[in-house]
Amino acid sequence: xxxxxxxxxxxxxxxxxxxxxxxxxxxxxxxxxxxxxxxxxxxxxxxxxxxxxxxxxxxxxxxxxxxxxxxxxxxxxxxxxxxxxxxxxxxxxxxxxxxxxxxxxxxxxxxxxxxxxxxxxxxxxxxxxxxxxxxxxxxxxxxxxxxxxxxxxxx
Numbered sequence: 494x495x496x497x498x499x500x501x502x503x504x505x506x507x508x509x510x511x512x513x514x515x516x517x518x519x520x521x522x523x524x525x526x527x528x529x530x531x532x533x534x535x536x537x538x539x540x541x542x543x544x545x546x547x548x549x550x551x552x553x554x555x556x557x558x559x560x561x562x563x564x565x566x567x568x569x570x571x572x573x574x575x576x577x578x579x580x581x582x583x584x585x586x587x588x589x590x591x592x593x594x595x596x597x598x599x600x601x602x603x604x605x606x607x608x609x610x611x612x613x614x615x616x617x618x619x620x621x622x623x624x625x626x627x628x629x630x631x632x633x634x635x636x637x638x639x640x641x642x643x644x645x646x647x648x
Contacts, residue, residue, distance in 0.1 A: 507581075508536035511602040513595055513617070514569050515542060519608025523632040524573045527606040528580050530630075534603070537581040541598060542566040543591035555588075562586055592620040600626045609633045 512527045514520045524540060531538050544562035566584055574582065587594035595617070599605040607618055609631035614622075622629050 508534045508603045509539055509601065510534070510536050510604045510606060511539045511541060511595065511598045512606045513542075513591065513608070513621075514540045514566060515591075515608075516565060516569055517608055517610075517634075519610050519632065519634040521569060521573050521608070522634050523606045523608040523630075524569065526630070526632045527604075528574055528578065528582075530604065530606070531580040536603065537583060538578075539583050539585055539598060539602070540566060540570055541585045541587065541594060543587045543589060543594050545589065559586060559588070591617050595621055596624055596626070599629075602627050605629045607631055 508531075510527050510531050512520075512524050514524055524538075527538055530536070542562055542565070544558060563584070563586055566586065570578065570582055570584070574580075585598065595605060595607075599621070605621060605625050605627055607621060607629065609618065610633070618631060622631070
């Protein structure tokens with residue numbers, strides 16, 4: 494009879510909800526909705542912003558644009574979820590194509606949440622709906638076309 498050492502039991506990774514946040518009213522409403530869903534699922538949010546800049550610019554200029562995108566994403570999260578969000582929120586900045594970024598991150602997510610807008614549906618939403626490895630929730634902007642208030646904490 495051989496005795497094997499017991500295998501360590503690793504707790505499952507927390508569920509992850511990826512949210513595209515570009516600063517539009519629909520994306521801010523999507524972030525708010527995702528926070529409620531994350532609380533229900535005991536999940537974390539990965540708030541993603543893609544940023545663009547011309548690659549031929551000086552590095553310092555690209556660094557400034559990246560910092561501007563970082564600040565804007567942090568401000569959007571604070572505006573929607575408050576200084577102390579009710580769920581864990583991580584921030585991700587990605588240079589370049591938002592479709593590629595969102596699809597890459599959605600491959601390891603339980604849900605991809607995007608703001609929706611009246612027709613015609615844009616190329617980012619259309620591509621994510623067609624190619625995402627996880628379910629996609631499209632959240633329309635609030636009727637007032639303004640960001641919504643901070644979500645209530647889950648019980």
